[in-house]
Amino acid sequence: MLDIFGHKTIPLEDWAEDFTFWLVREYRPFFQGVKWPVEQLLENIQDFLLWLPDWVVILILVLIAFRVAGRNVAIFTALSMMVIGFLGLWNEAMVSLAMVASAVLICALIGIPLGILTARSNWADQLVRPLLDAMQTTPSFVYLVPVVMLFSTGTVAGVIATLVFAMPPIVRLTNLGIRGVSPEAVEAAYAFGAEPRQVLIDVQIPLALRTIMAGLNQTLMMAMSMIVIASIIGAGGLGQPVRQGINNLQPGLAVIGGVSVVLLAMVLDRITQALATTDS
Amino acid sequence: MSLQVEPRILPSMSTIRLRNVSKVFGDDSHKARALLQEGRSRDEILAETGYVVAVRDVNLDIEDGEIFVVMGLSGSGKSTLIRCINRLHPVTTGEVLIDGEDIVSASTDRLRELRRSKLAMVFQHFGLFPHRTVQENVEYGLKMQKMDVDERRARSETALEQVGLEGWGNRRPGDLSGGMQQRVGLARALATDADVLLMDEAFSALDPLIRREMQDDLLTLQRDLGKTIVFITHDLNEALKLGDHTAIMRDGQVVQVGTADEIVSQPSTEYVLEFTRDVDRSRVLTVGSIMRQPDTLVQGRDTVRTASARMRASDSDYMVLVDSNRQPLGLVLEEYVGPAIQRGVNDLGDVVSDSFVSCSTDDLLIDTYDSVIERQCIVAIDEHGQLAGVAEHLDILSSLAPATEITPAVSRSSHPANAHASTEAGAEQTLPAESTR
Numbered sequence: 001m002l003d004i005f006g007h008k009t010i011p012l013e014d015w016a017e018d019f020t021f022w023l024v025r026e027y028r029p030f031f032q033g034v035k036w037p038v039e040q041l042l043e044n045i046q047d048f049l050l051w052l053p054d055w056v057v058i059l060i061l062v063l064i065a066f067r068v069a070g071r072n073v074a075i076f077t078a079l080s081m082m083v084i085g086f087l088g089l090w091n092e093a094m095v096s097l098a099m100v101a102s103a104v105l106i107c108a109l110i111g112i113p114l115g116i117l118t119a120r121s122n123w124a125d126q127l128v129r130p131l132l133d134a135m136q137t138t139p140s141f142v143y144l145v146p147v148v149m150l151f152s153t154g155t156v157a158g159v160i161a162t163l164v165f166a167m168p169p170i171v172r173l174t175n176l177g178i179r180g181v182s183p184e185a186v187e188a189a190y191a192f193g194a195e196p197r198q199v200l201i202d203v204q205i206p207l208a209l210r211t212i213m214a215g216l217n218q219t220l221m222m223a224m225s226m227i228v229i230a231s232i233i234g235a236g237g238l239g240q241p242v243r244q245g246i247n248n249l250q251p252g253l254a255v256i257g258g259v260s261v262v263l264l265a266m267v268l269d270r271i272t273q274a275l276a277t278t279d280s
Numbered sequence: 281m282s283l284q285v286e287p288r289i290l291p292s293m294s295t296i297r298l299r300n301v302s303k304v305f306g307d308d309s310h311k312a313r314a315l316l317q318e319g320r321s322r323d324e325i326l327a328e329t330g331y332v333v334a335v336r337d338v339n340l341d342i343e344d345g346e347i348f349v350v351m352g353l354s355g356s357g358k359s360t361l362i363r364c365i366n367r368l369h370p371v372t373t374g375e376v377l378i379d380g381e382d383i384v385s386a387s388t389d390r391l392r393e394l395r396r397s398k399l400a401m402v403f404q405h406f407g408l409f410p411h412r413t414v415q416e417n418v419e420y421g422l423k424m425q426k427m428d429v430d431e432r433r434a435r436s437e438t439a440l441e442q443v444g445l446e447g448w449g450n451r452r453p454g455d456l457s458g459g460m461q462q463r464v465g466l467a468r469a470l471a472t473d474a475d476v477l478l479m480d481e482a483f484s485a486l487d488p489l490i491r492r493e494m495q496d497d498l499l500t501l502q503r504d505l506g507k508t509i510v511f512i513t514h515d516l517n518e519a520l521k522l523g524d525h526t527a528i529m530r531d532g533q534v535v536q537v538g539t540a541d542e543i544v545s546q547p548s549t550e551y552v553l554e555f556t557r558d559v560d561r562s563r564v565l566t567v568g569s570i571m572r573q574p575d576t577l578v579q580g581r582d583t584v585r586t587a588s589a590r591m592r593a594s595d596s597d598y599m600v601l602v603d604s605n606r607q608p609l610g611l612v613l614e615e616y617v618g619p620a621i622q623r624g625v626n627d628l629g630d631v632v633s634d635s636f637v638s639c640s641t642d643d644l645l646i647d648t649y650d651s652v653i654e655r656q657c658i659v660a661i662d663e664h665g666q667l668a669g670v671a672e673h674l675d676i677l678s679s680l681a682p683a684t685e686i687t688p689a690v691s692r693s694s695h696p697a698n699a700h701a702s703t704e705a706g707a708e709q710t711l712p713a714e715s716t717r
Contacts, residue, residue: 187368188407192421192472193396202420206411 024149031150038106039156046098046155054090058082061267069274076270080263087256089238093264096227096237099155100268103162103223107170108216115174115215116200125175132168140165140229148233158226158235166222173215177208213276220272224265228257238264294379294398294475294508296342296365301374303360303532306331312372322531334360336532338374342525345506349523351513357532358512359404362480365510366399367391378476396425400469404481406461408453414440414464415449421472439471440464442501459490466498470505477509484513495521516555520544520564528552541569545679546687557682560646567648567660568641570679571669574657575599579609583626588617600659601632606666608659610634641668645676652676 049057058081066074084093118125143164151157181204189199205212231239238261245254304312306329315325322333335357342348352358363369365376367383376383383394400421401407408417418436427435440446443463453461462482469477483491495518502509513519519526520540527537528551536548544564547553577587577599587599597614610632620631637651638659648671652658657672 182405182407184403184405184407185409187363188401188403188409188468189420190368191366191395191399191401191407191478192468193392193394193424195392198424203409207409 020146020149023146028150035151035156035160038102038159041105042098042102042156042159045101046095049094049098050091054085057094058085061271065267065271069271073270073274077267080267084260084263087260089241089256089260092236092238092240092257093260095155096239096261096264099159099162099227099230099235099237100220100223103159103166103226104216104220106159106163107167107219107223111167111170111215111219112174112212115171115212116178116205118171118175119178119204128171132171135164136168138164140226141232144229144233153234155230155235155237157233158230158237158239161230161233162223162226165226166219169218169222170212170215173218174208174212177211177215178204180211181207210276213272217269217272217276220268221265224261224268227261295344295377296340296348296476296508296510297375297377297380298338298340298342298361298364299375299377301335301338301361301364301376302333302372303335303357303364303369304331304333304372309372316373333532334369335364335371338529338532338534340527340534340537342508342510344508346524347502347509347511347522349511349513349519349526350529351516351519351523351526352529353514355531356529358514358529359480360532361529362478362510362512365476365478366395366401392424396421396472398474399476399478400472400474401478401480402462402465402469402482404484406453406458406465406485408461408464408468410453412452413449414445414451414453414456417453417464418449418467418471420468421474425472435471435473436467439467442470443467443497457490459486459494462486462494470501475508477507479509479511481512481514483518484515491518498522516559517563520559528555540564541566545569545683547683549686553683553686559682561680561682562646562649563644565645565679566641567639567643567645567658567671568668570645570675571641571660571671572675574667574670576606576667577601577612577628579603579628582628584617584620584628584631585626587612587628587631588621591617598657600667600670601628602667608636608638608661608667611636611657611659645679648676 052060058078061081062074062078065077081093084090114128118128140161144161147157147161147164151160185203185207186199189203194202227235227237228239228242231237231243238257241253241257242261245251245257302316304316304325306312311329312325312331315329315331316333316336320328322336325331325333338361340348350358350361360369364371365378365383367376367386371384374384378394378398381394383391386394409420412420415433415436418439419432422432422435437446437449440449443466445460445463445467448456448460448464453464456464462485465482483494486494498509499522511519511522513522519528520543523540525537525539526543527534528543529535530551536543536552538546541564543552544556544559544561547556575590575594575596577590579601580603582601591597591599591614599612601609601612603609609629612628612632616631616633620626625631635655636657636659637655638661639648639651641660641662643660648658652671652673657670657675659670660668662668
C-alpha cells in the first residue's frame with residue numbers, strides 16, 4: 001500500500017520553527033523596542049488605577065455609566081464593582097482593567113486608521129482582509145509561544161497577544177461604517193467643493209461613528225476574553241486566580257476569578273454599547 | 281480668501297456645453313475609449329468586458345438662465361450625465377464646457393473652485409448631513425468657500441427664507457418632513473450663489489402634492505434668480521412643466537431635444553411617442569402652438585358684402601374683424617351677414633359681435649376651457665395686442681389627442697401631424713372643410 005502521507009512532505013513545522021528562531025535571533029531588540037511604548041502605557045494606566053482609592057474608581061465608573069448609559073447601568077456598575085471588591089480581587093481587577101484599556105487604546109489607534117484606509121481603497125481591503133481572518137481564527141495558544149520568545153513573559157506580553165486577537169473587529173467595523181455612509185451625503189460634500197480629507201472629517205467619520213463604536217465594543221469584549229488566556233504567559237490580573245485554580249485544583253479560586261471577569265466584562269460592555277447606540 | 285460680497289451689476293452668464301460626452305464604468309479607461317472608438321454597441325461592450333456604457337456621445341447646449349430637463353427612465357444614464365457636469369463622475373471621452381471652460385481637463389484645485397463657486401447640486405434623497413443642524417447644512421458650501429462665520433450665517437438665513445424655512449435653522453434634518461428636507465437641500469445650493477444648479481431627481485422622492493408645490497416654488501424662485509438649471513427627472517410631466525428645453529435619454533443617448541411643445545406634438549422616435557401618450561397635453565400645449573390663421577376682415581376696408589363673398593368662397597362661418605393695426609375688434613358671423621345684406625347694412629361695425637374671448641398665445645390649453653366652451657372660438661393675441669390666430673373647439677380637442685406618428689428630428693419646423701399648427705405670422709390659410717357646420 002502506498003503511504004503518501006507517511007512523510008511530512010510539507011515541512012511547515014521546521015519552517016515555522018526556523019523562522020521564529022531566526023526572528024528572535026535577529027530582531028529581538030526591535031521587538032523589545034516595540035514593547036516599550038506598550039509597557040509605558042500599560043504601567044501608567046495600571047499605576048494610576050491602583051493609586052486611586054477604590055471608591056474613587058467606582059465613583060468614576062458609575063458617573064461614566066450614568067452619563068452614557070443611564071441610571072440602570074450605573075446601579076449595575078456600582079454593584080458589580082463592589083462585588084469584585086468584596087471577593088477580594090480588587091487589585092487584580094484593576095490590573096485587568098489596565099490591560100484591557102491599553103489593548104483597546106492601541107487597537108483603536110491602529111485599527112481605526114486602518115479601517116478608514118481599507119474603506120477607501122479596495123486594494124488595501126483585499127490585502128488586509130485575509131490577515132484579519134487569520135488574526136481572528138488562529139487559536140491564541142498558537143502565537144503565545146512566539147510572543148513569549150519575542151517579548152518575554154508578563155502582562156505586557158499579554159497585552160501584545162491581546163492586540164492580535166482584539167484588533168480585527170475595530171478594523172472591520174470602521175471599514176463597514178465608512179462604506180455604509182449614505183453615498184449622497186458624501187457626493188454632496190464633494191459637490192460643494194470639499195477635499196477628500198474634509199469629506200472624511202465632516203461627513204464620513206461622524207456618520208460612521210456608531211458603527212465604529214460598535215467595533216470598539218467588540219474589540220473590548222475580545223480583549224476581555226483574552227484575560228484568562230494571557231495569564232498563561234504570565235499576565236497578571238483576574239486571569240491569575242483562574243489559572244491558579246486550575247493548576248492547584250482550587251475550584252473556588254477559579255470561580256471567584258471567573259465571576260469577576262464576567263462582571264467586569266458586563267460593566268464595560270454595557271457602557272460601550274450605550275456609546276454605539278446613542279445619538280452622537 | 282476674498283468674499284463674494286460685491287453686488288452683481290450684470291447677471292453673470294452661465295452656459296453649459298456637452299461635446300461628445302461618453303462615460304463608461306470600468307477599470308481601464310484606455311480600453312473603454314478604444315471600444316467606444318471602434319463603435320461597439322453598448323451590449324457588446326458589456327458582454328465582452330463587463331464595462332457599462334452609461335452615457336454615449338451626448339451633445340447638449342444648455343443656455344444661460346434656462347431650466348434644462350434631462351428626462352429618462354432608470355438606467356438611461358441621466359444621473360450619470362448630470363454628474364459628468366460637475367465631474368463627480370469623470371467622463372471617459374468628450375468635453376464639458378462651462379462658460380467655455382472645459383471642466384474635464386481642469387486641475388483638481390480648479391475643479392474644487394468651480395464646485396465651490398459655480399456649480400451647486402441638489403440630490404434625490406437630499407444628501408443632507410443628519411448630524412448637523414439645518415443651518416450648518418445650508419452653510420456647508422459657504423464653509424467650503426472659506427467664508428467667515430457672520431457672513432455665512434447671514435447668507436444661510438437668506439437662503440432659508442427663500443425656500444420658506446425661516447426659523448428652522450436649529451433643527452436637525454431628521455426632524456423635518458421630506459419636502460422640507462429637500463427645501464434645505466435647495467437652500468444649501470442657493471446659498472452658495474452658484475450660477476448653475478444641478479438638480480438630480482430633486483423632487484422624485486416626494487409625495488405628489490408636495491412635489492407639485494416644490495415645482496411651482498422652483499419656477500417662482502427661478503423667475504427672480506435666473507439660474508442655469510439642469511434638472512433630471514424620470515417623469516415626463518415634470519419635465520414638460522419645468523423645462524424650457526427637455527432632452528430625452530435612452531440607453532445613454534439623447535434621443536430628442538426640444539421644448540415641451542415640440543416633444544409632445546412632434547415626437548421624433550417611437551420611444552418618445554410612447555412616453556408622450558400619457559401626458560396631459562392640455563398642460564403642455566399653448567394656444568400659440570395649436571392656433572390657426574383665421575380669415576380676417578379689415579375695418580374700413582372690407583364691407584358686409586365682401587365678407588359675405590369671402591365666406592362663401594372659403595366655406596367658413598365666421599371671420600375676424602381687425603383694425604388697421606391688426607388688433608381684433610370682434611367676430612363677424614355668417615348668420616348675421618345674410619340678414620345685414622337684406623337690410624342694406626354695409627358697415628361691418630354694425631354686424632360684428634364683440635363678445636369674443638381673447639387670450640395670450642402663451643396660455644396653456646387647460647386655461648382656455650372655461651372661455652372656449654360657449655364661444656365659437658378664442659382669439660389669440662400676441663404681445664403687441666395684435667391678432668395672432670384663433671383656436672376653435674375642434675382645434676383644441678384634436679390637439680389633445682396623443683400624437684400617433686413620429687416626426688423625424690430633421691423636419692422640425694413642419695407639422696405633418698397637425699395641419700393647422702403653423703404659427704407663421706401673416707400666412708393666409710383656408711380653413712379645413714370639416715370645421716364648417
